[in-house]
Amino acid sequence: MQVPFLDLKAQYLSIAEEIKNALDEVIECNAFSGGLFVARFEEQFASFCQGKFAIGVGSGTEALWLSLLALGVGPGDEVITVPNTFIATAEAISLCGAKPVFVDVDEQSHTMDPSLVEEAITPRSKAIIPVHLFGQPADMAPIMEIAQKHGLFVIEDACQAHGAEYRGKPVGSIGDLGCFSFYPGKNLGAYGEAGGIVTNNAEFNEIIRMLRDHGQTRKYSHELIGMNSRMDGVQGAVLSVKLKYLPTWNEARRRNAEIYYKSLKGVEGIVTPKEMDYANHIYHVYAIRAQNRQALMDALSEMGISCGIHYPVPVHLQKAYSFLGIRKGAFPVAERSANQFVSLPMFPELSKEQIEYVADGIRKFHLTSPSVMRKREISGRAEVFAG
Numbered sequence: 279m280q281v282p283f284l285d286l287k288a289q290y291l292s293i294a295e296e297i298k299n300a301l302d303e304v305i306e307c308n309a310f311s312g313g314l315f316v317a318r319f320e321e322q323f324a325s326f327c328q329g330k331f332a333i334g335v336g337s338g339t340e341a342l343w344l345s346l347l348a349l350g351v352g353p354g355d356e357v358i359t360v361p362n363t364f365i366a367t368a369e370a371i372s373l374c375g376a377k378p379v380f381v382d383v384d385e386q387s388h389t390m391d392p393s394l395v396e397e398a399i400t401p402r403s404k405a406i407i408p409v410h411l412f413g414q415p416a417d418m419a420p421i422m423e424i425a426q427k428h429g430l431f432v433i434e435d436a437c438q439a440h441g442a443e444y445r446g447k448p449v450g451s452i453g454d455l456g457c458f459s460f461y462p463g464k465n466l467g468a469y470g471e472a473g474g475i476v477t478n479n480a481e482f483n484e485i486i487r488m489l490r491d492h493g494q495t496r497k498y499s500h501e502l503i504g505m506n507s508r509m510d511g512v513q514g515a516v517l518s519v520k521l522k523y524l525p526t527w528n529e530a531r532r533r534n535a536e537i538y539y540k541s542l543k544g545v546e547g548i549v550t551p552k553e554m555d556y557a558n559h560i561y562h563v564y565a566i567r568a569q570n571r572q573a574l575m576d577a578l579s580e581m582g583i584s585c586g587i588h589y590p591v592p593v594h595l596q597k598a599y600s601f602l603g604i605r606k607g608a609f610p611v612a613e614r615s616a617n618q619f620v621s622l623p624m625f626p627e628l629s630k631e632q633i634e635y636v637a638d639g640i641r642k643f644h645l646t647s648p649s650v651m652r653k654r655e656i657s658g659r660a661e662v663f664a665g
């Protein structure tokens with residue numbers, strides 16, 4: 279049996295007719311950059327997130343960058359975030375000339391540990407960016423409380439969490455700004471690059487709309503130095519079609535996670551992800567922690583199962599951020615999980631049989647794992663388990 283990590287084709291086939299019609303419409307209207315189809319999607323997405331405004335932009339990275347710019351973050355400022363995220367979260371801070379300040383994550387949720395935030399605040403702190411990693415919201419209530427107390431802004435990195443809920447409220451409209459990626463592989467994916475920002479703040483909405491379009495309010499009247507980060511009309515149209523199905527697709531992911539959870543119960547040597555009491559997790563990524571990660575992934579690969587690692591090296595240990603001078607060991611929870619995470623195949627169209635096949639593979643591996651390890655040592659490619 280083959281189990282791909284992700285299958286975008288399966289989803290396309292289920293909505294092919296609607297997508298083709300939507301693309302035709304964009305071409306007929308010549309609404310290629312911004313325009314009608316983007317505006318329509320923005321309205322739908324704002325309402326989906328229970329926010330007042332949504333702004334379509336070029337990517338999730340640009341959503342984060344534009345949000346920070348709208349808050350006035352610049353050189354000399356600090357922004358607090360987590361090291362176990364996709365590098366874009368930190369890049370957006372650096373692109374403003376500001377400095378990312380990392381705090382470690384909670385052992386169970388792998389999202390920002392609120393109890394560590396206050397000690398990271400300095401007079402230069404401007405904002406906090408919690409990341410809703412893998413589709414599970416960060417613990418927003420204490421983070422918002424700390425932000426309020428210290429006069430800091432909160433930007434949610436919701437790039438992996440379209441439709442996830444924190445205490446019954448959709449993410450993206452809890453902080454001052456919420457940033458989304460519509461990269462094709464995300465739970466709500468465009469057919470190319472795209473991103474979005476959600477806010478309840480009319481002023482931020484206005485500034486970001488200007489910034490994404492060269493700082494102009496009317497054509498050739500440039501009030502701010504902005505950029506081109508308009509969303510493509512094609513992406514707006516595709517996203518409008520797909521948004522209708524997102525709740526169903528997220529439900530299917532949750533059902534798949536439940537099957538994994540049940541089938542992996544009692545397997546030694548792994549830890550399955552935990553859905554926090556406050557969360558409605560939408561499983562963008564289903565990451566288990568495994569002791570012999572590389573050997574396990576090799577064994578699964580031989581069975582036709584593709585896995586991923588999100589992310590093998592935390593941001594503070596990336597070469598690009600070596601200038602910060604943060605040593606190994608600074609963020610033990612994030613570093614340990616970076617060595618242990620294995621992302622199992624996860625997408626709505628995955629079948630029960632496929633999930634059980636993956637779970638069986640993991641179970642069998644752990645029953646036979648000593649011999650696997652011996653073989654690996656002989657072949658000279660033994661991995662060191664840095665648990």
Ligand SMILES: *Cc1c(COP(=O)(O)O)cnc(C)c1O
Binds near residue numbers: 337409438
């Ligand atoms: C995908 C992602 C981004 C960046 O989004 P792009 O659309 O790829 O630019 C930022 N943060 C997180 C957590 C992501 O997963």
